[in-house]
Amino acid sequence: MTGDPTAMDAGCDPVRVTAYVDGALAAADRLQLEAHLAGCPRCQAQVDAERMLSSAVRSLPAPPLPHGLASRVRRRSRKPVALRRRVWIPSLAAMLVLVLWGRGSSSFVAWEVALDHAHCFGKQRVPAQVLTADPMRLSAWFDAQGTELPLVPASAGGLDLVGGRYCRLLDRTVAHVYYGGGENQLSLFVIPGSVRFDRAYVWRGSGTTVNLLRVAGSNVALVSTDVPSIAAFRRSLERTIAEGGSTVTLPPALW
Amino acid sequence: MTRDERFETEALPHLRALYGTAYRMTRNAHDAEDLVQETFLRAYRGFDRYEPGTNIRAWLFTILHRARTDAFRRAGRSPQTVEMAGEGPAVPAPQEALASGAEDIERALLALPEVFRVAVVLRDVEDLSYDEIAGVLDIPIGTVMSRIHRGRALLRAALSKRTP
Numbered sequence A: 001m002t003g004d005p006t007a008m009d010a011g012c013d014p015v016r017v018t019a020y021v022d023g024a025l026a027a028a029d030r031l032q033l034e035a036h037l038a039g040c041p042r043c044q045a046q047v048d049a050e051r052m053l054s055s056a057v058r059s060l061p062a063p064p065l066p067h068g069l070a071s072r073v074r075r076r077s078r079k080p081v082a083l084r085r086r087v088w089i090p091s092l093a094a095m096l097v098l099v100l101w102g103r104g105s106s107s108f109v110a111w112e113v114a115l116d117h118a119h120c121f122g123k124q125r126v127p128a129q130v131l132t133a134d135p136m137r138l139s140a141w142f143d144a145q146g147t148e149l150p151l152v153p154a155s156a157g158g159l160d161l162v163g164g165r166y167c168r169l170l171d172r173t174v175a176h177v178y179y180g181g182g183e184n185q186l187s188l189f190v191i192p193g194s195v196r197f198d199r200a201y202v203w204r205g206s207g208t209t210v211n212l213l214r215v216a217g218s219n220v221a222l223v224s225t226d227v228p229s230i231a232a233f234r235r236s237l238e239r240t241i242a243e244g245g246s247t248v249t250l251p252p253a254l255w
Numbered sequence B: 001m002t003r004d005e006r007f008e009t010e011a012l013p014h015l016r017a018l019y020g021t022a023y024r025m026t027r028n029a030h031d032a033e034d035l036v037q038e039t040f041l042r043a044y045r046g047f048d049r050y051e052p053g054t055n056i057r058a059w060l061f062t063i064l065h066r067a068r069t070d071a072f073r074r075a076g077r078s079p080q081t082v083e084m085a086g087e088g089p090a091v092p093a094p095q096e097a098l099a100s101g102a103e104d105i106e107r108a109l110l111a112l113p114e115v116f117r118v119a120v121v122l123r124d125v126e127d128l129s130y131d132e133i134a135g136v137l138d139i140p141i142g143t144v145m146s147r148i149h150r151g152r153a154l155l156r157a158a159l160s161k162r163t164p
Helices: A014-021 A027-038 A041-058 A069-085 A091-103 A106-121 A135-144 A227-244 B003-026 B029-045 B056-074 B102-111 B114-125 B130-137 B141-162
Strands: A159-169 A172-181 A184-191 A201-205 A208-215 A218-224
Touching (some): A014 A027, A014 A041, A014 B141, A027 A041, A041 B102, A069 A135, A069 B003, A069 B029, A106 A159, A106 A184, A106 A201, A106 A208, A106 A218, A159 A184, A184 A227, A208 A227, B003 B056, B029 B056, B056 B130, B102 B114, B102 B141, B114 B130, B114 B141, B130 B141
Antiparallel strands (some): A172 A184, A184 A218, A201 A208, A208 A218
16 A cells, blocks of 8 residues: 555455445455455445434435325325225136126126116115216316216206215226216216227116217216106217316226 | 234234335335335235245235236336446445434435345345345346345435435
8 A cells, every 4th residue: 555545456445345334245245345444444435424424314314204195195096906806706607797898798887887876766766976067076076086087067067076986896806986967867987998898888677778889088978767867868978078088997906 | 803803903914014114116106106005905815825924924915916916017127237347435434324314315315226225125024034135026136136236325425416
């Protein structure tokens, strides 16, 4: 070594000095480096500086946690899966169902949503998880659960928005939006993209009409006992989505 | 204990640490929150793959890093991954870090290229070992070592400029 304390000699290895500061060297390497440090002020200075810096960074105040983040995280991460996990169906039936969904049997999908529509509106109160007449609030609610929903119309064909929920259709979790007005009721389901069905498929059974359509690249089912309501609603939905420019998408992980 | 209860007691207590790291990755509260939400969503869905009793912090940081990488990929960008060539800056006096206040240090930390910043944060703030950092970032130990070294050298250089 020369007299210059900042000169680097052949034994200096600044990267290994960093590892030494962090206690990341194997015993033999550590001993070797310590022997070097005893005679090298430059590397010893690096050790001192890195120790000081490391401890200063360690004691930096933590960035403040946004208010309510814990509850938002809880709500968003757990809900969709929790819903899906509650689905239980016997294995043989489940396999049949998977085949039918997978093959995209339009009539099967229509039949399922018609059953669910009748089941929900057959109750004293519709089993909504969110009750609102405001499409923005409805979208915000679904968004908070991890589902992007387009802006749906507030009212159409004499029907007003009532609310929404997630519904379980066999092995799937589907966004279900309720509309009501007078004697009429209408359900809007957003069907997972993996289910194929015919465009503009119409199904009728037990006085219920189901319209399966593709809107903005997504599969939507409209269900009602009142045919004119469906037609009017459909026009309004297509207009609202076209104006809103949004797409109906569901996170793939839900399926 | 149900799966939800386990997630609540094992994963959620690390929210503050994950948010702190996410904030220092993204450098703003909005993106940090999105990143943390995405991380916990993935963690919850993959919680069955987590072996109870193993290192949940490292597991969560791994998911955080992947979520960050995926966000970059979606945006058509990539975090600065090029290791800078050459030796570090000339060694500043050891007391420089003491002369700098927490605000200066935080500012200098946030100004580092992200690959170095993340390595330094995982080591110095989150106290992860080199092995754990290598697992989280999916890089060899030697790369962990050089990123931390490089990150600290840049930090020291930035702080010594501020100190007359």
